Amino acid sequence: MKLNLEGKVVLITGSGKGIGKEIAKSLAEEGANIILNDVDPISLTQAEEELKSTFPVGVFKALGSMAEERDAERMFAAIEQEFGVLDILINNAAILIDKRFMEMNLMEWRRIFCNNLDSIFLASQQAVKLMKRDREPVILNAGSFGGLIPAIGYSAYNASKAAIANLTRTMAAELNPLGIRVAGYIPGVVLTDIIKPMLEHEPQRLIGQIPLGRLADPRDIANAVAFLASGKAAYVNGTMMEITGGKLCTQNTGR
Numbered sequence: 001m002k003l004n005l006e007g008k009v010v011l012i013t014g015s016g017k018g019i020g021k022e023i024a025k026s027l028a029e030e031g032a033n034i035i036l037n038d039v040d041p042i043s044l045t046q047a048e049e050e051l052k053s054t055f056p057v058g059v060f061k062a063l064g065s066m067a068e069e070r071d072a073e074r075m076f077a078a079i080e081q082e083f084g085v086l087d088i089l090i091n092n093a094a095i096l097i098d099k100r101f102m103e104m105n106l107m108e109w110r111r112i113f114c115n116n117l118d119s120i121f122l123a124s125q126q127a128v129k130l131m132k133r134d135r136e137p138v139i140l141n142a143g144s145f146g147g148l149i150p151a152i153g154y155s156a157y158n159a160s161k162a163a164i165a166n167l168t169r170t171m172a173a174e175l176n177p178l179g180i181r182v183a184g185y186i187p188g189v190v191l192t193d194i195i196k197p198m199l200e201h202e203p204q205r206l207i208g209q210i211p212l213g214r215l216a217d218p219r220d221i222a223n224a225v226a227f228l229a230s231g232k233a234a235y236v237n238g239t240m241m242e243i244t245g246g247k248l249c250t251q252n253t254g255r
């Protein structure tokens with residue numbers, strides 16, 4: 001299937017590493033110009049070098065926290081100057097703190113909520129201003145299976161991801177009249193830094209919950225996100241696509 005993403009301008013938040021970087025590669029492979037963003041300058045520069053040396057597309061680097069208003073404004077001003085337009089925003093950035101509810105302090109609780117939700121709020125508000133109806137703009141938000149069925153030890157993260165799924169629906173209904181399609185995706189278990197605490201606790205149990213019997217490869221997520229970002233998914237709106245290997249499809253897997 002041809003996704004027709006050549007020449008599109010795409011921003012992926014938190015794309016210095018992990019799933020975000022893989023999404024960037026997948027979209028660059030389809031010919032889209034890529035704006036990488038991360039708070040971590042080292043991984044951001046590595047991702048930039050990797051993409052530039054592999055794909056003949058524009059690669060632009062936006063260093064800063066998308067959850068900080070001044071950073072977001074500065075980065076979007078630079079994006080506007082460089083491209084003048086934004087076609088696809090992928091709100092991928094998130095953090096997780098591995099602490100039970102009673103062990104977490106208010107600062108940690110707020111850190112997760114502010115990071116995971118403010119980043120979507122700020123990036124999306126800024127992005128809408130650069131989106132043009134006739135270029136079929138899209139915003140995609142990263143949720144989590146923890147937002148559907150919470151896992152013990154990650155209350156703030158789970159709740160923030162449930163909020164993101166809910167927000168995705170309101171954003172769709174409010175932004176569709178502007179010509180902007182909004183949807184989201186729920187990645188399966190991918191061995192990245194964010195998931196390490198969960199895997200360290202009980203790796204076999206986690207894999208045993210997946211009917212396909214394996215963890216997700218970042219590419220599994222990136223391929224599905226590329227489809228969602230394309231016009232081929234034009235009628236996928238206001239919903240979260242599960243890319244989890246069927247992790248939540250039954251109560252037990254027979255494995």
Ligand SMILES: NC(=O)c1ccc[n+]([C@@H]2O[C@H](COP(=O)([O-])OP(=O)(O)OC[C@H]3O[C@@H](n4cnc5c(N)ncnc54)[C@H](O)[C@@H]3O)[C@@H](O)[C@H]2O)c1
Nearest residue numbers: 014018019038039065066067093094142189190192193194
């Ligand atoms: N890995 C999994 O198994 C899994 C499962 C379900 C959902 N997810 C979701 O997928 C997304 C990507 O996760 P990942 O596994 O690649 O995580 P990761 O920790 O490997 O990468 C996340 C990146 O986002 C960056 N980041 C965080 N907050 C930021 C901010 N405010 N501004 C800019 N950059 C920021 C981090 O520096 C990091 O480079 C997240 O939304 C996560 O919740 C991951």
